[in-house]
Amino acid sequence: QVQLVESGGGLVQAGGSLRLSCAASGRTFSSYSMGWFRQAPGKEREFVAAISWSVGRTYYTDSVKGRFTISRDNAENTVYLQMNSLKPEDTCVYYCAADPKRRVGRSRHEYDYWGQGTQVTVSS
Numbered sequence: 001q002v003q004l005v006e007s008g009g010g011l012v013q014a015g016g017s018l019r020l021s022c023a024a025s026g027r028t029f030s031s032y033s034m035g036w037f038r039q040a041p042g043k044e045r046e047f048v049a050a051i052s053w054s055v056g057r058t059y060y061t062d063s064v065k066g067r068f069t070i071s072r073d074n075a076e077n078t079v080y081l082q083m084n085s086l087k088p089e090d091t092c093v094y095y096c097a098a099d100p101k102r103r104v105g106r107s108r109h110e111y112d113y114w115g116q117g118t119q120v121t122v123s124s
Contacts, residue, residue: 002026002113004096004097004113004114005022005023006115007020007118008021009120011122014122016086017082017083019083020083022036022079022080022115031102032098032099032102033053033102034051034097035098035111036049036097037094037096037111038094039095040091040093045095049061051071051072052104056072059104068084081096088122088124089122090120091122093120094117094120095114095117097114099112
């Protein structure tokens with residue numbers, strides 16, 4: 001079993017930056033692909049970014065390309081989401097997720113483990 005804990009959310013003004021962190025348990029963390037998803041009130045959870053277990057392949061949803069960067073530090077069992085140039089529409093609860101099958105998928109159904117989420121609010 002893998003446990004994930006997100007942190008780093010908060011309230012920022014449009015144009016600002018935040019870095020989210022996801023601390024993971026488990027000695028096999030480095031072999032899992034990792035993803036970030038987000039969910040706004042009344043909407044379904046949507047894909048944001050993913051990173052492979054191997055050589056750092058990354059994927060992003062179109063709306064965050066050029067603004068967000070996903071990275072991981074396997075020695076620290078942590079995945080990050082650096083968010084720059086934040087917009088009010090980025091306001092969501094952000095969740096990290098782990099996939100032992102290393103699919104680097106865009107579907108929430110491809111991830112087995114989830115954190116509790118961290119709130120990001122961007123004001124205008």
